Amino acid sequence: xxxxxxxxxxxxxxxxxxxxxxxxxxxxxxxxxxxxxxxxxxxxxxxxxxxxxxxxxxxxxxxxxxxxxxxxxxxxxxxxxxxxxxxxxxxxxxxxxxxxxxxxxxxxxxxxxxxxxxxxxxxxxxxxxxxxxxxxxxxxxxxxxxxxxxxxxxxxxxxxxxxxxxxxxxxxxxxxxxxxxxxxxxxxxxxxxxxxxxxxxxxxxxxxxxxxxxxxxxxxxxxxxxxxxxxxxxxxxxxxxxxxxxxxxxxxxxxxxxxxxxxxxxxxxxxxxxxxxxxxxxxx
Ligand SMILES: [Zn+2]
Ligand SMILES: [Zn+2]
Numbered sequence: 275x276x277x278x279x280x281x282x283x284x285x286x287x288x289x290x291x292x293x294x295x296x297x298x299x300x301x302x303x304x305x306x307x308x309x310x311x312x313x314x315x316x317x318x319x320x321x322x323x324x325x326x327x328x329x330x331x332x333x334x335x336x337x338x339x340x341x342x343x344x345x346x347x348x349x350x351x352x353x354x355x356x357x358x359x360x361x362x363x364x365x366x367x368x369x370x371x372x373x374x375x376x377x378x379x380x381x382x383x384x385x386x387x388x389x390x391x392x393x394x395x396x397x398x399x400x401x402x403x404x405x406x407x408x409x410x411x412x413x414x415x416x417x418x419x420x421x422x423x424x425x426x427x428x429x430x431x432x433x434x435x436x437x438x439x440x441x442x443x444x445x446x447x448x449x450x451x452x453x454x455x456x457x458x459x460x461x462x463x464x465x466x467x468x469x470x471x472x473x474x475x476x477x478x479x480x481x482x483x484x485x486x487x488x489x490x491x492x493x494x495x496x497x498x499x500x501x502x503x504x505x506x507x508x509x510x511x512x513x514x515x516x517x518x519x520x521x522x523x524x525x526x527x528x529x530x531x532x533x534x535x536x537x538x539x540x541x542x543x544x545x546x547x548x549x550x551x552x553x554x555x556x557x558x
Pocket of ligand 1: 364366367368377378382383384
């Protein structure tokens, strides 16, 4: 298996951020002139779906890349009667791992409730950053869809030669736009599979890794495997609360669920990421 190394991952991160801003540029470039030619409803739609989506994508992406995916506290204790066989020792980190913790070779540390290592965020997705990662996928997909619809609209007017502000664009400009549409479409399709998987994982309290083990490493992109007799599955709502926090008002806000139901806000997320594994065990 060929892995994307951590340093090569920074290049992927830079390319993704560059692509997002290229999309914003191509989408907003002719918009000022177009606004005069659109109906009021369409203009209202533009305002509601434009910048807020960009802001949500960027905040959640930055959080998914920077928040610790799930650090193991030194003196955690095993609560409830989970099988002792699930508690193992990591030779590399020199820590006793709680159940569902896996060592990531690329990150270089153990991650609590590790889901998978994401090349786009250049770190693991785990207990600590599953919420911003999920929202990055959801808002990212909406942003891609919006870009594709808008670009199709520009292309239609350019081909028909019937809109002043789009008419002036050169062939090269449009060819590059179509190439970008192709890349964004591929990324959007990838996001649909990953978004579906991550939401199912949250609802059924499983991880991609656990399913990989059942599938013997051959998990297909759209495949979701139900883990039989899953001791961690509390039911769909409690599972959701475990990953997204207790307060429904904050479920769709880019901050992480914190310990004891207290949310400290985005600037304190790094503190929250140093969560207590004992609390995690009580939660599950
Ligand atoms: Zn480790
Ligand atoms: Zn990792």
